[in-house]
Amino acid sequence: MWRFVHITDLHLASSRDGVWNNGFLCSMMPEVMDCLRDDLQKINPDFLLLSGDIVSNTTRESVFQARDMVESLGFPYYPLGGNHDCYSRESRQWFLDAYAHRLPNKKTWYSFTHKQTGFYALDPWWMHPDGSLSPSAEKKAEAMQQFNLNNMRWALPKEQLLWLEEELASATEESVCIATHYPMLSVPDRLLQLGFKNAGSLENGKVIAEKIADFPKVRLVLSGHVHANTIQPYKGVYHVTTSSLPEYPVEFRVIEVHDDQWKITTQKLSDPSFAQRSLLAGHDFTAGLPEDRKLSIKIENT
Numbered sequence: 001m002w003r004f005v006h007i008t009d010l011h012l013a014s015s016r017d018g019v020w021n022n023g024f025l026c027s028m029m030p031e032v033m034d035c036l037r038d039d040l041q042k043i044n045p046d047f048l049l050l051s052g053d054i055v056s057n058t059t060r061e062s063v064f065q066a067r068d069m070v071e072s073l074g075f076p077y078y079p080l081g082g083n084h085d086c087y088s089r090e091s092r093q094w095f096l097d098a099y100a101h102r103l104p105n106k107k108t109w110y111s112f113t114h115k116q117t118g119f120y121a122l123d124p125w126w127m128h129p130d131g132s133l134s135p136s137a138e139k140k141a142e143a144m145q146q147f148n149l150n151n152m153r154w155a156l157p158k159e160q161l162l163w164l165e166e167e168l169a170s171a172t173e174e175s176v177c178i179a180t181h182y183p184m185l186s187v188p189d190r191l192l193q194l195g196f197k198n199a200g201s202l203e204n205g206k207v208i209a210e211k212i213a214d215f216p217k218v219r220l221v222l223s224g225h226v227h228a229n230t231i232q233p234y235k236g237v238y239h240v241t242t243s244s245l246p247e248y249p250v251e252f253r254v255i256e257v258h259d260d261q262w263k264i265t266t267q268k269l270s271d272p273s274f275a276q277r278s279l280l281a282g283h284d285f286t287a288g289l290p291e292d293r294k295l296s297i298k299i300e301n302t
């Protein structure tokens, strides 16, 4: 058995606090990272998978500051970009400059194999009002996305979808995990009925979810962006989103890879005060229901 850890939406290198679904407390992240470093020592994962929004602010200096905070955790890691990391041509280049040594092919989308498990990291683009896609956001998005994501949309470009399908068709690994900052599926209706502030999902997410379901080796999709713990099975693939570190419940996921199954658990930080500081009354729905927090995926070796 070996394990890796899924951490997402760290929003590092910012002192700006605000409210999303709960208190969104970027200023506590240096302390959170200190606690996380100790907690990860006990778990001893092979690597960390960071599915985007690693940085919150939008300067080259912040990107590198966030990178240094991640490196201080002391584990190998694979970074993905989110809307806060990759909103402009400049910011994408900052991401590449900061993380070149951690990107298997020096690109923002990539694959790697770890102990017979295949991992595919995607980098969706911004969708503009006319439906076209580009790697950069509209100019006003940079400032606006600190407050709301209204009218902001993202989709996976055709080139990446074709690449993914080709790679999956010839994959030799026993099982496969896909990671993307933006979820493929929309959050469950249950959350929307509770007044959940929804950051959205990939515009072509359902199409991608259909396509990857054709490949039995694909068992898991890991995402962030919605700042909540959800688990949604779709045609044999489990779509898992994990909460954001500066926001209640301040948690991450541990994925144990056994020969015959993957066990996913949701882990709180050992210091509960961060989650308590963030929680707004009645908004504990970001932690998810019991079925959003624990999962066992059977792996049938072929």
Ligand SMILES: [Fe+2]
Binding pocket: 009, 011, 053, 082, 225, 227, 244
């Ligand atoms: Fe985020």
Ligand SMILES: [Fe+2]
Binding pocket: 053, 082, 083, 084, 181, 199, 224, 225, 226
């Ligand atoms: Fe995001």
